[in-house]
Amino acid sequence: MNVPIEIVFKNVYKTPEVEELIRTKAAKLEQICDYMSSCRVVVEQPQKQHENSNPYRMRMRIDMTVPPGHELVAKREATQGNGHDPLIGVIRKTFDAAAKQLQTLTAKQHRLVKIHPTQEANAIIGILFRDDGYGFLRTINGREIYFHRNSILHNNFDDLKIGMAVRFVEEQGAKGPQATSVQVEERLGAAFARP
Numbered sequence: 001m002n003v004p005i006e007i008v009f010k011n012v013y014k015t016p017e018v019e020e021l022i023r024t025k026a027a028k029l030e031q032i033c034d035y036m037s038s039c040r041v042v043v044e045q046p047q048k049q050h051e052n053s054n055p056y057r058m059r060m061r062i063d064m065t066v067p068p069g070h071e072l073v074a075k076r077e078a079t080q081g082n083g084h085d086p087l088i089g090v091i092r093k094t095f096d097a098a099a100k101q102l103q104t105l106t107a108k109q110h111r112l113v114k115i116h117p118t119q120e121a122n123a124i125i126g127i128l129f130r131d132d133g134y135g136f137l138r139t140i141n142g143r144e145i146y147f148h149r150n151s152i153l154h155n156n157f158d159d160l161k162i163g164m165a166v167r168f169v170e171e172q173g174a175k176g177p178q179a180t181s182v183q184v185e186e187r188l189g190a191a192f193a194r195p
Contacts, residue, residue, distance in 0.1 A: 010044035012058055018043075018087060025095035029064070032102045038065040043091070058087065060094045070105055074098035123179075125164045133157065137168060137179055145170060147179040155184045 005026045007019060022041055030036060040063045061075040074097040076090050123145065126138035133149040147168070149157035168179040 006038075006040040008040070008042045008044075010042065012043050012045055012087075018091070021088065021091055025091065029095070029098055029102055032099060033066055033106050036064055036066050036102070039063070043087075058090060060090050062094055062098045064098065064102065066102070066105060072098070072101045072105065074101060122167050123165075125160055125162050125166060128160060128162060130158065135160070137166060137182070143177075145177050145179045146173070146175070147182050151178075151180050151182045153181055153183050160184070 005023065007022055022043075026039055026041065029039065042061045042063075043058060044060075045058045059075065059077040061073065064072040064074075066072065074094050076094040076097070123137040123139045126136050126144060128135040135147055137145045137147055139145060145168070151168075152160070165185050167183050167185055169181045170177050171180050172178075
C-alpha cells in the first residue's frame with residue numbers, strides 16, 4: 001500500500017489480538033492488490049449495550065481506494081445475518097467481502113476476465129527447427145501438429161520459444177494435419193496448464 005492502514009475503534013475495546021488480526025487481514029488484501037492507495041478500517045458499536053447483552057454487537061466498515069479512482073466499501077452490520085456475531089467473525093466476514101471486491105476489480109483492470117473456450121490456448125510449441133522455418137505444436141490431447149513460419153500471426157518466427165502457449169486452426173495438408181493461423185497467447189498459457 002502507498003499509505004499505511006488506518007484502524008479506528010469507536011465504542012469498542014481494542015485488544016492487541018484484534019488489532020493484529022485486522023493488520024494481518026489487511027496485509028492479505030495488499031497481496032491481492034499491491035497498488036491500493038488507502039485502506040481505512042472502522043470497528044464500532046452501533047449503540048451502547050446493556051450489561052447482559054453481547055458486548056461484540058457491532059458494525060465494521062473497510063474503505064479502500066484503488067487507482068486510478070476506484071472507491072470500494074465492504075461492511076458488515078450487526079443487523080445482517082446473526083445480530084450477535086462475535087467480533088472476530090465479523091472482522092473475518094468483512095475482510096472476505098473486501099477481498100472479493102478487490103479480486104473482481106483487479107481482474108477487470110488486468111483484463112483477466114473469463115475467457116471463452118474458443119479463445120483459450122489449445123497447444124504449446126513443442127519442437128522448433130529455426131533454420132528450416134518450421135516446427136511442431138503439441139496439443140492438449142498430446143497430438144503433434146506441423147506448422148510453418150508463415151503460419152505465425154502477429155509474431156516473428158525467430159522469437160518463438162518452446163513451451164509458449166498458442167491457439168491455432170488445423171487443416172489437412174498434403175502430408176497430414178497442419179496448423180494455420182497460429183496465434184501466440186502468452187497471457188493465456190495458464191489455460192493450457194490446467195489438468
